[in-house]
Amino acid sequence: MNGWVLAAIVLVLGGLLPCLVVSLRASEMEGLVALELAGVISVLVLLLLAEGFQRQPFVDLALVLAVLSFVGTLAFVRYMEREI
Amino acid sequence: MTVTDVLVAVLLILGVGIELICCLGVFVMSGVYDRLHYTGPASFGAVLIAVAVVVREGLLSQIGTKAVLIALVLLIVSPVLVHVTARSARLREHGELQAQPHEVEEP
Numbered sequence: 429m430n431g432w433v434l435a436a437i438v439l440v441l442g443g444l445l446p447c448l449v450v451s452l453r454a455s456e457m458e459g460l461v462a463l464e465l466a467g468v469i470s471v472l473v474l475l476l477l478a479e480g481f482q483r484q485p486f487v488d489l490a491l492v493l494a495v496l497s498f499v500g501t502l503a504f505v506r507y508m509e510r511e512i
Numbered sequence: 513m514t515v516t517d518v519l520v521a522v523l524l525i526l527g528v529g530i531e532l533i534c535c536l537g538v539f540v541m542s543g544v545y546d547r548l549h550y551t552g553p554a555s556f557g558a559v560l561i562a563v564a565v566v567v568r569e570g571l572l573s574q575i576g577t578k579a580v581l582i583a584l585v586l587l588i589v590s591p592v593l594v595h596v597t598a599r600s601a602r603l604r605e606h607g608e609l610q611a612q613p614h615e616v617e618e619p
Contacts, residue, residue, distance in 0.1 A: 435528050438528055447539075465550070476561065490582055508600050
């Protein structure tokens with residue numbers, strides 16, 4: 429296991445887990461904030477794994493996720509504006 | 513261990529450290545607006561990690577170019593997301609964006 433994979437594991441355990449806890453326990457808007465941060469962390473984990481395992485084409489996944497998580501959050505935000 | 517290795521390790525540790533601090537902030541704070549403050553700096557951690565990849569692989573490699581692209585996307589998108597989320601939270605709270613009567617300072 430090299431440094432890149434280790435960094436990815438640290439990010440998953442120390443980054444994604446707190447976001448998951450906040451999403452589950454806090455209010456809806458606070459969960460949305462945690463989702464935004466989880467999107468950034470996931471992009472970085474994919475980037476680190478692509479570098480760590482020397483599979484350079486897989487970095488496309490990170491790039492696509494970066495764009496799609498933005499669009500997804502915008503859609504969420506649009507529907508969260510009003511109480512349904 | 514070459515200078516490049518040390519530089520990559522430092523950038524990686526700094527980048528991951530910033531991300532962990534952001535996550536800790538979101539986890540510890542309470543309230544939408546307090547938590548939102550910690551989502552912004554996450555893109556700077558992403559920039560550091562992308563720079564680490566570029567230092568290791570070179571700017572013109574496949575992963576180097578795309579790492580720069582990812583860092584750029586996150587840098588541009590992050591402030592927009594923070595803004596729309598704060599706006600949406602405000603709308604959800606009060607139903608309008610105007611200042612509420614108790615928020616207006618008496619002259």
